[in-house]
Amino acid sequence: MAERIAAALGDIARSIEQVSHEVALKEGEVLGIVSPANWNELPVLVREFIQKTTFTLSGNNYVFTVATFGMIQGFVCEDARREFKKKGVTMDAGFSVLMPDNWTPIFDLSDPVKVQRTVDAAEPQIDDIIKMINRRVKGNRSHRRMPYFLRAITDRLLHYERQTRFFSVDESLCVGCGACARKCPVAAIEMQDKHPVWTKERCAICLGCLHRCPKFAIQYDGKTQNHGQYQHSKYWKRQ
Ligand SMILES: Cc1cc2nc3c(=O)[nH]c(=O)nc-3n(C[C@H](O)[C@H](O)[C@H](O)COP(=O)(O)O)c2cc1C
Ligand code: SF4
Numbered sequence: 001m002a003e004r005i006a007a008a009l010g011d012i013a014r015s016i017e018q019v020s021h022e023v024a025l026k027e028g029e030v031l032g033i034v035s036p037a038n039w040n041e042l043p044v045l046v047r048e049f050i051q052k053t054t055f056t057l058s059g060n061n062y063v064f065t066v067a068t069f070g071m072i073q074g075f076v077c078e079d080a081r082r083e084f085k086k087k088g089v090t091m092d093a094g095f096s097v098l099m100p101d102n103w104t105p106i107f108d109l110s111d112p113v114k115v116q117r118t119v120d121a122a123e124p125q126i127d128d129i130i131k132m133i134n135r136r137v138k139g140n141r142s143h144r145r146m147p148y149f150l151r152a153i154t155d156r157l158l159h160y161e162r163q164t165r166f167f168s169v170d171e172s173l174c175v176g177c178g179a180c181a182r183k184c185p186v187a188a189i190e191m192q193d194k195h196p197v198w199t200k201e202r203c204a205i206c207l208g209c210l211h212r213c214p215k216f217a218i219q220y221d222g223k224t225q226n227h228g229q230y231q232h233s234k235y236w237k238r239q
């Protein structure tokens with residue numbers, strides 16, 4: 001989604017893992033964050049990225065956030081607005097797009113036809129967002145928000161779900177490729193005897209390890225094995 005929006009704006013999308021913590025915008029330039037909802041919040045890693053980054057604006061800049069979500073995006077745009085504000089940046093607009101819900105301890109993504117239907121339905125929503133960005137529309141236009149006082153509750157749930165003790169690996173399926181450990185954004189996984197071991201008590205709970213494993217050998221809390229794996233098809237091919 002970030003790539004699609006950036007291309008429409010004549011820009012390039014970058015992962016926050018690859019961007020420096022000095023972001024300087026020239027006169028009139030646009031800055032956007034595209035982020036999933038994690039327990040209705042801006043994910044820990046995205047929040048930390050904004051907190052650690054120095055933003056230098058020049059004038060006539062436009063700053064937005066797009067939340068991708070599967071059920072209720074909640075506070076993602078509001079969280080981003082608040083984090084930007086702490087850095088002296090006014091976030092001009094918030095948007096959201098419904099996508100397949102990759103929280104597979106609950107949601108079932110095992111039917112590729114249904115999943116593709118949701119992905120296809122997102123395309124016109126992204127087109128609308130691009131039009132609004134081009135018109136520099138202001139305000140929080142995101143869907144399915146929640147009252148901010150509930151955030152304390154979702155925060156506790158997120159903290160609970162981040163425990164890596166919930167992960168398990170089926171060693172009969174695991175081929176020891178190490179992709180899970182290599183790509184974990186917080187280095188919470190180590191390869192030991194050719195199998196992954198979670199060495200941190202808590203992680204960023206992106207579920208990237210589970211969804212990217214080429215053998216679907218990683219499960220979470222015994223609740224994910226029948227719910228499939230999901231990555232956007234464009235990204236999957238590049239692995
Ligand atoms: C740990 C975790 C928590 C999630 N929490 C929510 C949520 O609270 N509300 C929601 O609508 N979607 C939630 N989702 C679903 C994702 O926000 C959604 O699938 C999003 O499109 C994923 O984007 P990505 O493919 O860029 O990772 C969650 C996903 C994960 C992995
Ligand atoms: S990505 Fe899957 S197959 Fe590869 S090491 Fe990790 S668990 Fe094993």
Ligand code: SF4
Pocket residue numbers: 180183184185186187188189203204205206207208209210
């Ligand atoms: S869910 Fe997996 S890849 Fe993501 S932070 Fe946790 S251990 Fe790392």
